[in-house]
Amino acid sequence: MPTIYSFPPIVGNQAQILILGSMPGEASLAAQQYYAHPRNAFWPIITQWLHIDPHASYEEKVTALQSSPVALWDVLKSCKRVGSLDSMIETGTQISNDFSSFFSIHRKITHVFFNGGTAEASFKRYVLPGSGLDLTFARLPSTSPANARSSFDDKCRVWHEMLRSAVKS
Numbered sequence: 689m690p691t692i693y694s695f696p697p698i699v700g701n702q703a704q705i706l707i708l709g710s711m712p713g714e715a716s717l718a719a720q721q722y723y724a725h726p727r728n729a730f731w732p733i734i735t736q737w738l739h740i741d742p743h744a745s746y747e748e749k750v751t752a753l754q755s756s757p758v759a760l761w762d763v764l765k766s767c768k769r770v771g772s773l774d775s776m777i778e779t780g781t782q783i784s785n786d787f788s789s790f791f792s793i794h795r796k797i798t799h800v801f802f803n804g805g806t807a808e809a810s811f812k813r814y815v816l817p818g819s820g821l822d823l824t825f826a827r828l829p830s831t832s833p834a835n836a837r838s839s840f841d842d843k844c845r846v847w848h849e850m851l852r853s854a855v856k857s
Contacts, residue, residue, distance in 0.1 A: 697761035700754035710806040727833035784814035799854040804830030
């Protein structure tokens, strides 16, 4: 099984919030775009929050995100996984991204939101111990199509409330 790699962060100078996924799925890796699966709710939620056209190109969405208080990245730099499900990530193969360098550069970030439970668990396991990070952490409902427990409207409401509250802090 080959090792897969995540993407560089999408981050601008105004970033106050870092949203972390675990590792891009197959559709995202093939497209070389964050959240490329057509049923993933991430871009519909974010474009609504940013008040931009949901049908904008990926490049336009990235530019809008870079001009916003939101940054985007993944906890894992690399791992081995069959398929797209987080549950298929081989535990012993996980290597986290360099958060120490990231946070030393992006000092305005005060909140880290996890896009689902695997991102949160991986961050707590591989990054948080000994990091000395003094940030606010929260898990958001996963935008993955595999998360059928929450409706799009419920996900959208929770995401927007959390983003608003973090920007006001």
